Amino acid sequence: MKLKDPIVLAGSLVISLAFAGCKKQDEKPPASEPATIYYKVKTTWPHDTDAFTQGLVIHNGVLYESTGQEGKSWIGVVDIQTGKPDKKVILENEFFGEGIAILNNKIYQLTYTTHKGFVYDLRTFKRLREFTYPGEGWGITHDGQNLIMSDGTEKLTYLDTATLKPIKSITVTDNHGVVNKLNELEYIEGFIFANRWQTNNIVKIDPKTGKVVGKMDLSALSQNAALRNSQADVLNGIAYHAGTKLFVVTGKNWPSYYVLQLSNPPSN
Numbered sequence: 001m002k003l004k005d006p007i008v009l010a011g012s013l014v015i016s017l018a019f020a021g022c023k024k025q026d027e028k029p030p031a032s033e034p035a036t037i038y039y040k041v042k043t044t045w046p047h048d049t050d051a052f053t054q055g056l057v058i059h060n061g062v063l064y065e066s067t068g069q070e071g072k073s074w075i076g077v078v079d080i081q082t083g084k085p086d087k088k089v090i091l092e093n094e095f096f097g098e099g100i101a102i103l104n105n106k107i108y109q110l111t112y113t114t115h116k117g118f119v120y121d122l123r124t125f126k127r128l129r130e131f132t133y134p135g136e137g138w139g140i141t142h143d144g145q146n147l148i149m150s151d152g153t154e155k156l157t158y159l160d161t162a163t164l165k166p167i168k169s170i171t172v173t174d175n176h177g178v179v180n181k182l183n184e185l186e187y188i189e190g191f192i193f194a195n196r197w198q199t200n201n202i203v204k205i206d207p208k209t210g211k212v213v214g215k216m217d218l219s220a221l222s223q224n225a226a227l228r229n230s231q232a233d234v235l236n237g238i239a240y241h242a243g244t245k246l247f248v249v250t251g252k253n254w255p256s257y258y259v260l261q262l263s264n265p266p267s268n
């Protein structure tokens with residue numbers, strides 16, 4: 001299902017999730033406080049509430065999702081009209097699937113505590129190889145050259161795509177210190193966006209310095225998801241459609257994907 005058609009649906013959304021960020025207008029944060037990133041919800045798409053989302057990516061207009069939990073981990077191509085995933089990869093029961101990234105016609109997938117990643121052919125979904133890493137596997141994205149993975153700490157590790165070995169890492173910080181629990185990732189126009197586990201925040205990281213330069217507060221979306229599905233878990237999942245500059249976010253067992261357009265601060 002191509003994304004360009006559903007974007008036309010924008011405007012049909014009736015829920016009132018207008019803006020993120022509740023910073024008072026008269027509050028003067030320190031100069032180094034990350035900038036608040038505001039957004040509008042353009043539309044929503046249905047999301048499979050059985051999907052314990054760990055990875056989300058748009059590639060050539062197609063939405064791919066990966067999920068976790070032993071025995072329930074898959075990689076699917078999502079029909080955004082229905083939310084139904086066409087499950088292309090079903091992981092063996094011993095693996096808890098984590099994030100996915102797509103680069104050079106391959107899908108790279110991490111697993112949680114089993115120190116093992118998998119590489120698949122993008123067209124056939126055939127497993128091409130495995131690789132290992134010492135810590136946990138959480139989120140993964142790429143900057144066009146290297147893979148970038150998170151492991152639940154404040155560290156992001158760059159992997160060479162040929163050897164799948166680490167080549168460098170960065171430590172993510174803001175004006176309060178280290179920023180840990182970095183989870184699902186998306187590299188967008190020179191910055192790494194990461195949602196932080198057990199928070200409603202997505203941080204925008206400058207990969208050159210590791211500094212958090214912006215922050216999105218998705219509390220309104222999380223609350224909306226929880227109201228509509230009592231089983232909804234934490235925010236997890238960031239994808240980006242470069243052609244329209246729209247963000248797609250969701251969470252574990254959330255009933256919707258939220259399609260977001262960045263916006264100016266709300267005016268009162």
Ligand SMILES: [Ca+2]
Nearest residue numbers: 056185186238
């Ligand atoms: Ca992603």
